[in-house]
Amino acid sequence: MEMANVTFEYLPGTPLAHTALTDINLTISEGDFIALVGPTGSGKSTLIQHLNGLLTPTSGSLSFRGRRVGVDVSPLELRREIGLIFQFPESQLFEHTVADDIGFGLRRQGLTGPEVASRVENALLQVGLDYAHYAQRSPFSLSGGEQRLVAIAGVLAMRPRFLVLDEPTSGLDARGKAAIFDCLDRLNSDGVAILMVTHSMDEVAESARRIIVLNEGKIVLDDKPERIFAHASFLRGIGLDIPKAAELVYKLREKGFEIELDSVSVRSVVDSVAAAVKERCAN
Amino acid sequence: MRFGLTIGEYYPVDSPVHALDPRVKILLVLVFTIAVFAVVNFSGLTAAAALIVGVALVSRVPIRLAVKGVRPLLYLLALTFIIHLFTGAKPWIELGPLHISVPGARSGALVGIRLVILVVGAAFLTLTSTPIELTDAIESLLAPLKKVRVPAHEIAMMMTIALRFIPTLAAETDKIVKAQASRGARFESSNPVTRARSFIPVLVPLFLSVFRRADELAEAMEARAYRGGEGRTRMRRLEMKGRDVLTLISATAVFAGLAWFGRLPLV
Amino acid sequence: MIEFKNVSFDYGDDENKINALKDISLTIEDGEFVAILGHNGSGKSTLARLINGLLAPSRGEVSVDGISTVDSSAVWRIRQQVGMVFQNPDNQIIASRVEEDVAFGPENLGCEPAEIRARVDEALAVVGMRELAHFDPHLLSGGQKQRVAIAGALAMKPKYLVFDEATSMLDPKGREEIVATTRRLNSDYGITVIFITHIPEEAALAGRVVVLSGGTIAMDGTPQAVFADVDALADLGVGVPKARLLARGLEQAGIDIPDSILTVDDLVAALC
Known part of the structure; x- marks a missing residue:
């Protein structure tokens, strides 16, 4: 997926016009795990709506596997390859049973019977829900966390190679969050590229391998997590947090510790800090 | 996000018309x-149109905003005119089974112009009063009817809540449409039955959301000690000033004159 | 003082009965800042709704300043005393202008117009929203909407404020606004705060943390004491502050660190 010089303006030509995205250049490769972060109003949701053709750029172009979106590939085809999951996706459930709801997009595609059933079963498996236990239940009888997994399965049933999620864990408790991340990690190791919009830097630190920071409609940083969080004061200046694990490392460095860092996940930070502390004690 | 439901949306400027008590405007x-x-x-209709232009000038609201409200009625106007044209007395030209009638054309034009004048005139009410003012005014005007069991407070409360939630639900509808489109829904079928069916995935979640919101809102209102209109006071009270009363009386007199003039045997 | 005496609450009919709360006893003293932490479905929201009489206990008794919440003559007095802020910012704002909404509570209490005006202005000033008094709520951010909701509760001059996951739908900035406002209300205005959340970092700021699990009180103590046992909390479906997780990791790597650490700054201090 490639975005070249994409600019998007809301209500162009009216007094209410405002530019939501400015000159966005972005390449997303197979198997990426990207976190898209930025303060509220920075253009994150406008950007992700371009990725599956819900919005078309005012200027610039998008291409998917070398084919121009809107020229060589229609938004409708694009949506089969790129799954977009909005915030609180459980609010889009509408069918009588979980299986029917997940199969909705497939039936729209013209698939029938056994093909739909097997894909639904597979999608439930991917989100970690048991088919026999859930398929025939009403989606509205499930817990909030389960409903969200079902909504995600409804998109996975289309077998996208690239999944875009807006705040997938918001409002969930610790268990609900863990279930979502288990699912995303599994999908990613199966080769599905993931782009996730989030506010929680601690979540970003655990799973993303690349972070894109958006501010006022422009990409301001695009790098590996451990390098992104070196810009701690810049990030705080635009209203973003840094993960607690990274904060620990930077504060210890200020105190004269020498700490190497190759990831900002809790586990690897603990290892690096423990090594540094032991070394200092030994001296 | 704007709904085309309102005849005219509030136009925020300071003018004597804006400052008028909203109850006077409704009356x-x-x-x-x-x-x-x-x-x-x-002649009477021309006079009425002149009065509207006068109101427009005093209120500093561009008259085209008020006229915009007529657009949805164009079909109705055309239909009314055509029915009158062909069904009036004293047929003038016969076209096979159809008769075109001169008195019919006249009465069709009268009805049509009257409707336009009414819609444009009424638009100034919503263009110069905020929805909150209108709600307060309706509650106050209906208050005497509580004795005959008109639920004045409840009507006003429903209007308040409806106004509050229109933008919220409009944004939510937009989001659900996009979410369903993202998983393969299509809304552009030319077959009306298919097209209507394609909105089920939008309508079901929307209704569920409305019910959930209603539940939560009811709970929040109860938590803030709401128990209906009984014993409830208001922060703002509408106050009828001398100028409001004077305007009410003089404008009523002018409108009575208009009615009298409009019934004279003129063109 | 808010008191729960052997309170149980059941949902549903006899056949599909769900025990949301089982034999809870809990006392909250005036001036406390209590966080109630628990996984979804642990009974947190039920507990909140029992305090101001939105729900009545199936068994046992809930009382506010000695008055039982099932006393129907006192329920309006209790709702004036116990203000509540709910989860969804959109579904608790009634009017399409900020100050109108804040006026809603005192209007229901039958206050005089001048008194309502004064209360609205004061409440909006306390939450820092006075400049936005004439705004339409749908133009506000989530954090601002929740501050309007807090002002709406404050305008009733409550002694207690219950926050039912009031931060869970907000972004970090909105969350910070609400937490800061809440702490100020407790320390500067002496309002007793019951802060229901599933976010451990927020609970760690309270003076006391009560952990609910499966409808019972699993833990009750200072944040340091409650968050000491990371594994026990994980079994209860509750996380711990990230700094505590880092501290425990280091401890397991053989570094000597007290188990009361809840912030990164404390952790840095302990290591240096």
């Missing part, structure tokens, strides 16, 4: 409506 729209219905000649 005057009613009087004006009655007066215009009484008018049966074109």
Whole structure:
């Protein structure tokens, strides 16, 4: 997926016009795990709506596997390859049973019977829900966390190679969050590229391998997590947090510790800090 | 996000018309409506149109905003005119089974112009009063009818809540449409049955959300000690000032004059 | 003082009965800042609704300043005393202008117009929203909407404020606004705060943390004491502050660190 010089303006030509995205250049490769972060109003949701053709750029172009979106590939085809999951996706459930709801997009595609059933079963498996236990239940009888997994399965049933999620864990408790991340990690190791919009830097630190920071409609940083969080004061200046694990490392460095860092996940930070502390004690 | 439901959305400027008590404005729209219905000649309608232009000038609201409200009625206007044209007395030209009638054309034009004047006139009510002012005014005007069991407070509360949630639900509808489109829904079928069916995935979640919101809102209102209109006071009270009363009386007199003039045997 | 005496609450009919709360006893003293932490479905929201009489206990008794919440003559007095802020910012704002909404509570209490005006202005000033008094709520951010909701509760001059996951739908900035406002209300205005959340970092700021699990009180103590046992909390479906997780990791790597650490700054201090 490639975005070249994409600019998007809301209500162009009216007094209410405002530019939501400015000159966005972005390449997303197979198997990426990207976190898209930025303060509220920075253009994150406008950007992700371009990725599956819900919005078309005012200027610039998008291409998917070398084919121009809107020229060589229609938004409708694009949506089969790129799954977009909005915030609180459980609010889009509408069918009588979980299986029917997940199969909705497939039936729209013209698939029938056994093909739909097997894909639904597979999608439930991917989100970690048991088919026999859930398929025939009403989606509205499930817990909030389960409903969200079902909504995600409804998109996975289309077998996208690239999944875009807006705040997938918001409002969930610790268990609900863990279930979502288990699912995303599994999908990613199966080769599905993931782009996730989030506010929680601690979540970003655990799973993303690349972070894109958006501010006022422009990409301001695009790098590996451990390098992104070196810009701690810049990030705080635009209203973003840094993960607690990274904060620990930077504060210890200020105190004269020498700490190497190759990831900002809790586990690897603990290892690096423990090594540094032991070394200092030994001296 | 804007709904095309309103005749005219509030136009925020300071003017004597904006400053008028909203109850006076509602009453005057009613009087004006009655007066215009009484008018049966074109001279009277011209006079009514002149009055509207006068209001527009005093209120500093561009008249085209008020006229915009007529657009949805164009089909209705055309239909009314055509029915009158072909069904009037004294057929003039016969086209096979159809007769075109001159008195029919006249009465069709009268009805049509009358409707336009009414809609444009009423638009100034919503263009110069905020929805909150209108709600307060309706509650206050209906208050005497509580004795005959008109639920004045409940009607006003429903209007308040509806106004509050229109933008929220509009944004939510947009989001659900996009979410369903993202998983393969299509809304552009030319077959009306398919097209109507394609909105089920939008309508079901929307209704569920409305019910959930209603539940939560009811709970939040109870938590803030809401128990209906009984014993409830208001922060703002509408106060009728001397100028409001004077405007009400003089404008009513002008509208009565309009009705009288409109019934004279003129063109 | 808010008191729960052997309170149980059941949902549903006899056949599909769900025990949301089982034999809870809990006392909250005036001036406390209590966080109630628990996984979804642990009974947190039920507990909140029992305090101001939105729900009545199936068994046992809930009382506010000695008055039982099932006393129907006192329920309006209790709702004035116990203000509540709910989860969804959109579904608790009634009017399409900020100050109108804040006026809603005192209007229901039958206050005089001048008194309502004064209360609205004061409440909006306390939450820092006075400049936005004439705004339409749908133009506000989530954090601002929740501050309007807090002002709406404050305008009733409550002694207690219950926050039912009031931060869970907000972004970090909105969350910070609400937490800061809440702490100020407790320390500067002496309002007793019951802060229901599933976010451990927020609970760690309270003076006391009560952990609910499966409808019972699993833990009750200072944040340091409650968050000491990371594994026990994980079994209860509750996380711990990230700094505590880092501290425990280091401890397991053989570094000597007290188990009361809840912030990164404390952790840095302990290591240096």
